[in-house]
Amino acid sequence: MGQLSFFSAETEEPAYSDLAGLLAAHGQAVRSDSGTRVSIVVRDRWRAEQIVEEMRASGLDAEVTTSDEGTPLARTAACHELDALHLAWSAGAVKAMPTGWIPSYRALRLWVIASGHSDEGRYQLGLDPHAPDTHAALATALMRVGIAPTLVGTRGHSPALRIAGHRRLVRLHEYVGPPPNAAAVPDWPPADIH
Structure with missing residues (x-):
């Protein structure tokens, strides 16, 4: 089987609805009189910078700042x-x-950027520990795009959807495309699984 010449996330135009990928993770949308603000605290600076880049690509004003805990x-x-x-x-x-x-390609890419990480030959997409009612529904949403995950960590502070198996991991990589930068490589879905 030949390698794809482009990735699904690169074929879609950026849209406001892509930010749903951040809400699938642990992002928040807060409404006020001046409108809605979407925000997410992440563990790495590269994640925050890439998320802001994606937000701006959708036509939104966005910034990287620091949380009260000193996190990006x-x-x-x-x-x-x-x-x-x-x-x-x-x-x-x-x-x-x-x-x-159903997560769009770009929404799934944002979810990976926000909370994805490698897990000993498997891959995990982080979930919001404060929104447990979304966990099973998000597992079903991933199944709709042909990636069947397992829900893990629901009793702790780090619930996630674990993706295992060659075909599922390759499909995830095809959806989200290549890592945005070198810092992302260790926590990115692998292009080729052996």
Whole structure:
């Protein structure tokens, strides 16, 4: 089988709805009178910088800053363009995945950038420990794109969807494309599994 000449995430135009990938992870959408702000605290500076780059590619004002704990934080400016995303991912005051949501290629890439990491020949996509009702629904959403995960870590502070097996890992890599920079390589879905 020949190598693909392009990756799925590179074939889509950036859209506001791509930021759903951050909400699938542990990102937050907060609504105020001035609009909705999407933000996410990440463990590595490269993640925050890449997320902001993706936010800007969607036409949003965004910045990298630091959380109160001193951790990198990527966030948009508050704007009404993200109000629909906030509404779709909220059930009252609680984060909820929209019924039937299927991650776009770019949303899945943002999810990987925000919370993905290698796990001894497998791959994990982090979930929001404060939104446990989204975990099973997000596993189903990944199945809709042909990547069947296993839900792990639900009793701890690091719930995740674990992806294992050659075919699933290759499919994930095909969806999200190559790592955005050298710093991302150790935590990126591998292109070739042996």
